[in-house]
Amino acid sequence: MTQAHVTDPLGGTVSRTVLPGGLRVITESIPTMRSAAVGVWVQAGSRDEQPRLSGASHFLEHLLFKGTSRRSALDISAQIEAVGGETNAYTAKEYTCYYARVLDEDLPLALDVLSDVITGSLLRDEDVETERGVILEEIAMQHDDPGDEVHDVFASALFGDHPLARDISGTAETVASLGRGDIHRFYREHYTAPHMVVAAAGNLDHATIVAQVEAGFAPALTDRTLSPAPLRHPTEPLPSVDPTTVVVQRDTEQAHLLLGGRGLERRDERRFAFEVLGAVLGGGMSSRLFQRIREEAGLAYSVYSYSAEFAETGLFAVYAGCAPENSHRVLDLSRQVLAEVAEDGIRDDELVRGKGMIKGGLVLGLEDTGSRMSRLGRGELLFGDQLSVDEVLRRIDDVELSDVAELAKEVLDQPFTLAVSGPFDSSDF
Structure with missing residues (x-):
């Protein structure tokens, strides 16, 4: 376990710990604040998908909130909302983030919910089918908003056949064809401790957060010999694309x-x-x-x-x-x-x-x-x-x-x- 602490004159005390198994924990302690935010950052986004799996990262982001062995989908949202907090997630081209904001005293709850979502989601067949319909509606809604759609069209034209060109949500065709097995394999491949960062800021104690992370993410830390993943390198050469x-x-x-x-x-x-x-x-x-x-x-x-x-x-x-x-x-x-x-x-x-x-x-x-x-x-x-x-x-x-x-x-x-x-x-x- 490696640790480092730095005090930022315009911030709080930033501390970083690498757990055995490669999971990184980084916090900023700001005692004058009464709120806290915590996020789990996963190095997996739309550029990591094979063409036929386009949209898998975003699909998985939805599915992880559908229930674990300890919590139903309603429990996940209700427990955070009961303390006045908020939790959500979003997918980008190069990562996915799951986060919560709560009062400082409720940070242990938020961290427990997020760790349960990330490591214990059931990914049931029936949830895949339910959420497939939700995502197809989301894609249709994006197409109905030309102000949003034009940004995806631009990226596709600019990057050509490169994975960066793909829509984060996937297409109606790829989302319709994704099965539970496809999504589960993507999860097992990418949601590993070396590819994850837990970040938190607010009125908190770094050592306490590290202990909670180590307990909550124990299922992802089975191989204690792993190190953090290296910084992302290009997945494939960037094609030369004529302006169009x-x-x-x-x-x-x-x-x-x-x-x-x-x-x-x-x-x-x-x-x-x-x-x-x-x-x-x-x-x-x-x-x-x-x-x-x-x-x-x-x-x-x-x-x-x-x-x-x-x-x-x-x-x-x-x-x-x-x-x-x-x-x-x-x-x-x-x-x-x-x-x-x-x-x-x-x-x-x-x-x-x-x-x-x-x-x-x-x-x-x-x-x-x-x-x-x-x-x-x-x-x-x-x-x-x-x-x-x-x-x-x-x-x-x-x-x-x-x-x-x-x-x-x-x-x-x-x-x-x-x-x-x-x-x-x-x-x-």
């Missing part, structure tokens, strides 16, 4: 536009400059895109940019929702803004404002134990370490105009992929 335009025809009152390309992989040291660039381009009401497209031209209600980072690549995109007749003008202005920044970089005042937005968002997030817990879990699972808040703020402060300019030229001066959803034909673009 994909139009999804929908009889809607609004057009949904997504324009962008590939960005940075998550361990790229330039990611802090990339965050500043994103804030300046489309991170708020003072951003260039918002000002140019909404405030000056009045062409869209919603316009923003965003990025996502993965093990070997990332993406950068501009989203706008507008009246269909304004779509070409919005695209022209978006390309114009991106080209200007790629050519000339950003101004001094924009650099200052972009840094302030990133730093303020980070520090304000420290008011919430759920955000602190997520920062711990993601840092351990995706990066293998914990940068202190002071260190992150320092790295943001160290970003210079030249850093942003070089990055803008690299990321923004590329042929872009375009995804469109609305009342259009392919020939319209």
Whole structure:
């Protein structure tokens, strides 16, 4: 068992323990808070699925809440809600997270419920069939929301045949064909101690949490010789994909536009400059895109940019929702803004404002134990370490105009992929 403790000047005391068997426990003790959050982070997401198993991670996330030998599905939710807490889960492309937020005195209950869900779920045939219907309805609902659907269409076009291109929920066809055996094998392969992190933040004692984790996750710690899994490596080579335009025809009152390309992989040291660039381009009401497209031209209600980072690549995109007749003008202005920044970089005042937005968002997030817990879990699972808040703020402060300019030229001066959803034909673009 290995342990480490670090006191963060802008946070609490961060402690990390690796249990025999490879399960990692990381906590942040903040005695001044009366709430606590705990999450179980599993290195298993949609990119880990074979094509015919697309949606298995998300299906499993649903099933684990359907009951254990100790608790029914109702017990799982009712026990947390009875103390005023909340519990939920979500699936991403590279991980799945199960979490709960409660009063500090109820943290042992939350941890017991989550450990029971992760290690003791029954995965019954009848639950598979019940939840299959729920997930098919969820997929249909996503397709009925073109503002959501366009993001999946964009990722599919950008990453081609790579697993990152697949929808997290899977498709109606793959979900309909998944059997209990498929899902159980996926669970047995990926939900192992070396691939899991338990993160908690709030008014807590690290040693007590470690003891509770070791007891609750005992079924996953049968092989005590294992070590934590290494950081995720690419599952397969990233294909070269020509920029393309994909139009999804929908009889809607609004057009949904997504324009962008590939960005940075998550361990790229330039990611802090990339965050500043994103804030300046489309991170708020003072951003260039918002000002140019909404405030000056009045062409869209919603316009923003965003990025996502993965093990070997990332993406950068501009989203706008507008009246269909304004779509070409919005695209022209978006390309114009991106080209200007790629050519000339950003101004001094924009650099200052972009840094302030990133730093303020980070520090304000420290008011919430759920955000602190997520920062711990993601840092351990995706990066293998914990940068202190002071260190992150320092790295943001160290970003210079030249850093942003070089990055803008690299990321923004590329042929872009375009995804469109609305009342259009392919020939319209």
